[in-house]
Amino acid sequence: MISVAALVQKQGLPGNLFASDTYIQGDMELGLIENRHGSRLLALPDTLLRAVHKSLEHEVGPAAAQVLRECGGIWGKNFYRRFSTEVSDYYGKSLAELTMGELIQSLQECWKTYGWGLLDLDVNYSQQGFLVVKIKNSAFAANETPGNPSGCWVEAGLLSAFFSQLSGRNLYAVQTACESMQAEENCFVLGIPERVKVAEAWLGEAHDHQTVMTRLIAGSADGLPG
Amino acid sequence: MYTEFEATLRAAEDHYLQPQEKEFFLQQLAALDLGLATYEKLQEQEEEIFQGIANCLQEVIPLDQTQALEQALLRWMSVLRYAAMAMLLNSSVYLERQLLAWLANTAQIDPSQSWDQQVSDGLLRALSKLLTQEQQSLLHPFCSRLKPD
Numbered sequence: 001m002i003s004v005a006a007l008v009q010k011q012g013l014p015g016n017l018f019a020s021d022t023y024i025q026g027d028m029e030l031g032l033i034e035n036r037h038g039s040r041l042l043a044l045p046d047t048l049l050r051a052v053h054k055s056l057e058h059e060v061g062p063a064a065a066q067v068l069r070e071c072g073g074i075w076g077k078n079f080y081r082r083f084s085t086e087v088s089d090y091y092g093k094s095l096a097e098l099t100m101g102e103l104i105q106s107l108q109e110c111w112k113t114y115g116w117g118l119l120d121l122d123v124n125y126s127q128q129g130f131l132v133v134k135i136k137n138s139a140f141a142a143n144e145t146p147g148n149p150s151g152c153w154v155e156a157g158l159l160s161a162f163f164s165q166l167s168g169r170n171l172y173a174v175q176t177a178c179e180s181m182q183a184e185e186n187c188f189v190l191g192i193p194e195r196v197k198v199a200e201a202w203l204g205e206a207h208d209h210q211t212v213m214t215r216l217i218a219g220s221a222d223g224l225p226g
Numbered sequence: 227m228y229t230e231f232e233a234t235l236r237a238a239e240d241h242y243l244q245p246q247e248k249e250f251f252l253q254q255l256a257a258l259d260l261g262l263a264t265y266e267k268l269q270e271q272e273e274e275i276f277q278g279i280a281n282c283l284q285e286v287i288p289l290d291q292t293q294a295l296e297q298a299l300l301r302w303m304s305v306l307r308y309a310a311m312a313m314l315l316n317s318s319v320y321l322e323r324q325l326l327a328w329l330a331n332t333a334q335i336d337p338s339q340s341w342d343q344q345v346s347d348g349l350l351r352a353l354s355k356l357l358t359q360e361q362q363s364l365l366h367p368f369c370s371r372l373k374p375d
Contacts, residue, residue: 001284002281002292003277004273004276004303005277007296008273008300011296013303013304013307014304015304015308015324015328016324016325016327019325019328021323022324109327
């Protein structure tokens with residue numbers, strides 16, 4: 001027999017934790033923004049981000065990609081920690097205990113509220129060991145110089161670290177499409193490094209996202225790396 | 227939040243409210259009163275409404291679907307609370323940001339969505355019995371946007 005009163009008492013009535021109206025709060029006079037738990041947030045202006053990209057490229061050349069990926073990785077680990085704590089506190093259960101729907105929904109809403117874009121997960125390749133993440137209106141692509149094939153390295157590092165922490169396995173993200181290169185959305189393929197890194201070479205040959213996925217899946221069916 | 231209400235007050239910064247403006251102001255106050263009364267009624271009757279829906283549906287669903295029904299009941303309790311608050315604020319934007327996108331996607335992924343329709347139907351029936359015609363008209367614009375797909 002269902003008791004509605006007991007049900008509400010036991011599970012609570014969670015809503016949208018990351019609804020922007022309630023999640024982001026600020027004090028105009030002090031110029032501070034914080035989230036609903038009182039943690040300070042930092043808004044980075046586009047100009048600063050573009051300047052960081054350009055300066056790095058100027059200072060270290062091609063190694064800028066690796067530096068930015070590492071920065072994204074550190075950011076991703078911290079982001080996972082905060083996301084995990086906030087979501088667990090709100091729902092009253094750990095990330096592992098959330099339904100897939102609750103977890104994906106929370107991540108999408110969080111990504112959107114942080115101003116990073118509209119994130120979508122494509123789990124059609126999960127049987128083959130790959131996860132595809134698609135992001136529209138990516139804040140990271142907006143900071144790329146149009147026509148510069150460097151890609152969204154911070155975003156790739158962030159996704160690698162976040163999903164590595166979430167899955168408990170070391171995952172690597174390869175970007176297969178970029179909005180700064182006139183693609184409809186940013187696409188990333190995540191998988192274990194030895195299987196997914198091979199795609200970086202194919203991208204150098206100017207293959208598109210779908211071709212890369214087809215080749216990755218074919219490689220996975222043959223039992224070959226990638 | 228009551229943008230016309232605010233606009234009237236802002237417009238009055240360089241003059242006293244004219245009779246027509248005062249009339250409009252009083253109408254808005256009356257609407258707030260009605261909104262609060264509707265909100266309180268929903269608050270008081272929430273448990274009874276959903277217990278009634280649960281009792282009816284429990285008779286017809288398979289035993290292994292109890293958990294799915296519980297999730298659907300919780301989801302629609304949440305929907306009603308947000309709709310009631312949106313009504314009080316007179317803000318469909320509040321509902322949009324707080325709930326709509328979130329709810330649509332959660333229901334899409336969640337296999338328990340099959341009970342959403344039955345709970346939603348039961349809720350609409352209960353509301354039509356509980357609320358006066360005037361109160362229903364006030365809540366309707368918000369509830370009508372929350373039908374399951």
